[in-house]
Amino acid sequence: MTPAVVSSPAGSDWGGVLAQFLLLSLLSIGGAISTVPEMHRYLVDQHHWLSNEQFSAMVAIAQAAPGPNLLFVAVLGWGIGGALGMLVTMLGILLPSTTLTLAAARWGEARRHTRGVQAFVTGLAPLTVGLVLSSGFLLGKPAYGDPWLLAAMVATVVVCVRWKVSPLWLIAAGGLVGGLVT
DSSP states (O other): OOOSOSOOOOTTHHHHHHHHHHHHHHHOTTOGGGGHHHHHIIIIIITOSSOHHHHHHHHHHHHHSSSOTTHHHHHHHHHHHHHHHHHHHHHHHHHHHHHHHHHHHHHHHHTTTSHHHHHHHHHHHHHHHHHHHHHHHHHTGGGTTOHHHHHHHHHHHHHHHHHOOOHHHHHHHHHHHHHHHO
């Protein structure tokens, strides 16, 4: 069994972790999940604080748990540095986006019928879709070598888009089939 952490940030590195997650907070259009590729690059590729497998497992476990979509950031923080890591990553991901959202919501609500605000909101949709798709691409990497897993991923997307089926039903079905096969 591999250790929970490949290595962990040194004392001086925590400022860098905080700065990275503060920045990612401002880029998290569509939710924090849209920043997964950049978190992966920073935590796995650049600093080697987590392995690729650990990163994917932590995101998957947090996403499977009930609760806010944001839980995966706390799990990643815990994975690189326990309670301190969780505190630093959550503070970094929450502080800027929460402050900006509150200010923008107040400003936008007062101007919601203006053409500029409506155009801005409409323009965010393709950006959000692109960021979420890039996260899905990164998290799906372990399946690329297995044609059955890749086929299941493609089939899930097709069923969800074509028939508007909740992905939760497909996840439950996949868990049932996986439990019967193994």
